[in-house]
Amino acid sequence: MPTPIVFSTPDEQRSWADDVRRQGSTIGFVPTMGALHRGHIALIDHAHSLADVVVVSVFVNPRQFNQRADFDAYPRPIDDDVQQCAAAGVAAVFAPTGAAMYPQGFETTVTAGPLASTMEGAHRDGHFDGVVTVLTKLFSILRPDLAVFGEKDFQQLAIVRRLVTDLDLDVEIVGAPTVREPDGLALSSRNRRLDATARAAARAVPRALDAAIAAARDGSVDDALRAACDVFDAAPQVHPDYVEIFDPNTLRPVPTLEGRRVPGTTRIATAAHVGDVRLIDNRDLFERA
Numbered sequence: 219m220p221t222p223i224v225f226s227t228p229d230e231q232r233s234w235a236d237d238v239r240r241q242g243s244t245i246g247f248v249p250t251m252g253a254l255h256r257g258h259i260a261l262i263d264h265a266h267s268l269a270d271v272v273v274v275s276v277f278v279n280p281r282q283f284n285q286r287a288d289f290d291a292y293p294r295p296i297d298d299d300v301q302q303c304a305a306a307g308v309a310a311v312f313a314p315t316g317a318a319m320y321p322q323g324f325e326t327t328v329t330a331g332p333l334a335s336t337m338e339g340a341h342r343d344g345h346f347d348g349v350v351t352v353l354t355k356l357f358s359i360l361r362p363d364l365a366v367f368g369e370k371d372f373q374q375l376a377i378v379r380r381l382v383t384d385l386d387l388d389v390e391i392v393g394a395p396t397v398r399e400p401d402g403l404a405l406s407s408r409n410r411r412l413d414a415t416a417r418a419a420a421r422a423v424p425r426a427l428d429a430a431i432a433a434a435r436d437g438s439v440d441d442a443l444r445a446a447c448d449v450f451d452a453a454p455q456v457h458p459d460y461v462e463i464f465d466p467n468t469l470r471p472v473p474t475l476e477g478r479r480v481p482g483t484t485r486i487a488t489a490a491h492v493g494d495v496r497l498i499d500n501r502d503l504f505e506r507a
Contacts, residue, residue, distance in 0.1 A: 247362035253407035281348030422453035
């Protein structure tokens with residue numbers, strides 16, 4: 219596969235995308251923060267199935283990090299990322315610097331709204347404002363026909379869908395299923411920061427969701443939450459921020475499972491610290507077998 223063209227400034231990337239559209243091709247976009255893994259490649263493959271040309275952005279967005287140490291520690295293997303994009307048939311990689319995206323004097327930001335007030339938003343103040351601000355810029359630069367996001371970041375997916383609806387951004391938002399390791403851990407760029415001991419402990423995150431799903435079949439919201447918490451209690455290296463059972467449309471907690479034991483009506487999400495690495499995951503509480 220040919221090496222993708224790598225652009226570092228918005229003007230270069232915008233000009234290239236304009237040329238692609240003038241040729242009559244559709245653009246599929248996969249926004250990332252780099253450190254690509256099989257989960258990202260699955261998103262790229264999905265974008266290929268829906269669009270003529272695929273563009274990947276690689277930008278570690280400082281405005282969505284709450285802690286400077288987390289931002290500094292985030293992996294940035296750009297050469298490997300470009301090689302993986304080449305193998306996946308990506309046409310262009312947009313890899314801007316922070317100064318290119320947020321030049322001196324930058325002032326305007328986008329506010330995520332009520333969907334950002336729960337779960338991740340409640341624990342990471344301003345995180346989703348940073349996400350929607352950078353995505354608004356990326357959508358403006360590329361003007362893609364569609365953008366693909368993983369369901370692992372389910373709250374983010376819901377917020378991005380609301381963003382494009384509310385701001386009349388002409389881009390279709392496509393969700394793609396979470397890709398997992400054989401032991402159930404959701405693939406994440408942060409996983410590479412786990413040493414062997416922490417990696418083994420991290421298995422408690424998907425096991426907590428498994429336990430909640432099993433308890434919910436014949437139990438209550440409290441039964442499901444208790445089952446998840448029991449798994450975390452038995453894993454002293456793992457410290458959850460939250461376990462939430464919620465409506466996938468409103469992202470609000472649900473008080474009862476009555477009338478909700480149908481796939482697609484109720485989800486469970488969690489975030490947990492394993493050492494200094496924070497992991498998130500979510501599942502359909504009544505997913506299809």
